[in-house]
Amino acid sequence: MLKRDEWLHLARKLDWDYSYVSEKDxxxxxxxxRPWLPHSEWRDWEEAFKTSYRxxxxxxxxxxAAVYAVRDAVGRLEDVQKLSTPWLSALKVHGAALPxxxxxxxxxxxxxxxxxxxxxxRTMATFGALDEYRHTQIxxxxxxxxxxxxxxxxWTHKLYHTNNWFAIALRHFIDELTVGQNAIExxxxxxxxLETGFTNLQFVGLASLARDAADHSFEKMxxxxxxxxxxxxxxxxxxxxTVMKHDPEYGQYLVDKWFWRNWHLFxxxxxxxxxxxxxxxxxxxxxxxxxxxxxxxxxxxxLAEFGLKKxxxxxxxxEELEIYHHMIYATAYTxxxxxxxxxxxxxxxxxKWLRLKYPKYWDDLEAVWQRIEDHWRAVGxxxxxxxxxxxxxxxxxxxxxxxxxxxxxxxxxxxNTLAIDxxxxxxxxxxxRWIFSREPxxxxxxxxxTKRVLAGEAPATLPSLVSEYFRLTPDxxxxxxxxxxxxxx
Amino acid sequence: MSLPLYGFLDGDTxxxxxxxDENESIASLARKLxxxxxxxxxxKSEIQLVYQGKxxxxxxxxxxxxxxxxxxxxxxxx
Numbered sequence: 001m002l003k004r005d006e007w008l009h010l011a012r013k014l015d016w017d018y019s020y021v022s023e024k025d026x027x028x029x030x031x032x033x034r035p036w037l038p039h040s041e042w043r044d045w046e047e048a049f050k051t052s053y054r055x056x057x058x059x060x061x062x063x064x065a066a067v068y069a070v071r072d073a074v075g076r077l078e079d080v081q082k083l084s085t086p087w088l089s090a091l092k093v094h095g096a097a098l099p100x101x102x103x104x105x106x107x108x109x110x111x112x113x114x115x116x117x118x119x120x121x122r123t124m125a126t127f128g129a130l131d132e133y134r135h136t137q138i139x140x141x142x143x144x145x146x147x148x149x150x151x152x153x154x155w156t157h158k159l160y161h162t163n164n165w166f167a168i169a170l171r172h173f174i175d176e177l178t179v180g181q182n183a184i185e186x187x188x189x190x191x192x193x194l195e196t197g198f199t200n201l202q203f204v205g206l207a208s209l210a211r212d213a214a215d216h217s218f219e220k221m222x223x224x225x226x227x228x229x230x231x232x233x234x235x236x237x238x239x240x241x242t243v244m245k246h247d248p249e250y251g252q253y254l255v256d257k258w259f260w261r262n263w264h265l266f267x268x269x270x271x272x273x274x275x276x277x278x279x280x281x282x283x284x285x286x287x288x289x290x291x292x293x294x295x296x297x298x299x300x301x302x303l304a305e306f307g308l309k310k311x312x313x314x315x316x317x318x319e320e321l322e323i324y325h326h327m328i329y330a331t332a333y334t335x336x337x338x339x340x341x342x343x344x345x346x347x348x349x350x351x352k353w354l355r356l357k358y359p360k361y362w363d364d365l366e367a368v369w370q371r372i373e374d375h376w377r378a379v380g381x382x383x384x385x386x387x388x389x390x391x392x393x394x395x396x397x398x399x400x401x402x403x404x405x406x407x408x409x410x411x412x413x414x415x416n417t418l419a420i421d422x423x424x425x426x427x428x429x430x431x432x433r434w435i436f437s438r439e440p441x442x443x444x445x446x447x448x449x450t451k452r453v454l455a456g457e458a459p460a461t462l463p464s465l466v467s468e469y470f471r472l473t474p475d476x477x478x479x480x481x482x483x484x485x486x487x488x489x
Numbered sequence: 490m491s492l493p494l495y496g497f498l499d500g501d502t503x504x505x506x507x508x509x510d511e512n513e514s515i516a517s518l519a520r521k522l523x524x525x526x527x528x529x530x531x532x533k534s535e536i537q538l539v540y541q542g543k544x545x546x547x548x549x550x551x552x553x554x555x556x557x558x559x560x561x562x563x564x565x566x567x
Binding site for chain 2: 326327328330331334364365367368371372374375389390391392393394395396404405406410411413415416417424426450453454
């Protein structure tokens with residue numbers, strides 16, 4: 001019997017020259033990606049951590065057993081029911097956004113498994129697809145018991161199948177990242193940008209907050225998922241290395257584009273949870289500090305490794321780190337019924353901590369929270385007064401990222417308009433506008449929510465949007481966790 | 490005739506869709522945005538409406554001021 005090291009190379013590297021069809025027929029540029037290069041340019045593709053199918057199955061089996069053991073011990077319904085309500089909102093954000101996002105990662109990896117340009121790449125993408133299947137199934141399993149208990153957990157299964165504004169933004173992102181993407185761009189965007197950086201936020205940063213929230217089941221789940229990310233994220237590096245050798249401008253564009261797209265989405269997915277919904281903020285790192293530790297340092301090292309420059313918008317990004325998710329959270333609080341989880345007003349102590357962590361623009365944000373509090377004082381607490389402390393005007397969205405026009409600061413919103421081919425577009429920021437302008441054929445025909453309202457596709461009033469278009473109901477739409485009953489008001 | 494515009498109120502965290510009537514005054518349009526943003530920003534009496542980089546006379550109408558659909562306007566508050 002051969003030893004592992006004697007046969008693994010043969011099993012991994014099994015490509016051949018095609019006799020009956022051309023290499024381009026087998027790997028068309030539209031699906032494999034560009035730059036289109038003959039296999040001779042890809043044959044040295046190597047992954048740092050090699051595995052066999054037998055090893056993969058054994059390791060994954062052991063990981064699953066560990067997750068289920070923790071779930072059985074401390075992750076049952078009665079355990080979840082003891083968790084703080086704000087933390088439950090963080091779980092609802094995760095439960096709605098992540099499982100099906102992971103499933104589309106499976107689809108993207110299967111594209112790599114067929115259209116990746118080297119057999120070792122295709123093999124690793126097959127394992128990557130299996131990983132993403134696991135990442136879909138585990139949260140669905142862990143949250144399954146909760147659906148009968150809390151209708152908002154039940155609604156999390158519905159998000160992607162609705163036209164909720166956040167679902168529109170997620171689908172726009174995912175359609176381009178995974179489902180409708182070629183293999184090269186998928187692996188660079190997903191493995192190099194998303195999985196080497198941003199998922200650290202959601203799976204490692206959030207794990208430490210889960211521990212603080214005494215949610216050990218979720219903590220175990222996300223740390224276990226992250227071990228798979230670390231393995232299949234390695235696929236993207238040799239792909240990027242080859243692209244940089246042949247088309248460095250394109251490689252730079254892909255990294256710049258995807259860093260920005262990931263940044264906006266994760267600042268909401270993770271920023272909300274870290275800075276507002278996790279308990280005990282006063283004793284923990286801020287979202288900005290997690291970004292600095294887990295994303296920025298790592299990303300800058302990756303740039304240096306591949307001979308990439310910092311994205312041209314780096315200063316804009318560093319500014320947004322100070323404020324963007326705060327702008328969105330404050331906005332979302334006043335539009336909480338458009339989402340499926342509950343919100344809270346940060347307390348004076350919490351706001352003192354936020355001011356300490358984000359001093360540059362906190363005065364402007366403090367003024368917004370004080371105004372919201374004024375409204376609660378005027379009507380008094382109680383669920384019957386929720387609508388009196390809720391916005392009614394239609395908010396506007398970016399034609400690229402599909403997120404609310406909340407970039408810049410309260411004194412200087414950076415939304416900007418553009419006219420192309422007789423149509424008008426609006427973008428929250430210069431980088432979103434830049435991405436759109438680079439590939440207008442990709443984005444021009446998509447209608448963000450405001451344009452759907454104006455075209456008559458979506459209702460023109462907020463209550464009708466919430467119930468008919470977003471498919472939220474009185475027991476699922478977001479509310480103030482305390483119904484305005486805060487001790488300091 | 491209605492004109493959809495994007496309104497940005499000084500001190501607010503979001504841009505809003507504001508549907509203007511082309512015959513309404515600029516002063517009225519500014520107040521409309523203040524009302525829309527009231528949940529987050531206290532309205533003030535001293536305001537200026539800015540469109541395409543210029544402060545617009547509050548007595549003008551929306552059409553008279555040359556607004557076109559899906560453009561941005563700002564209301565500054567003092």
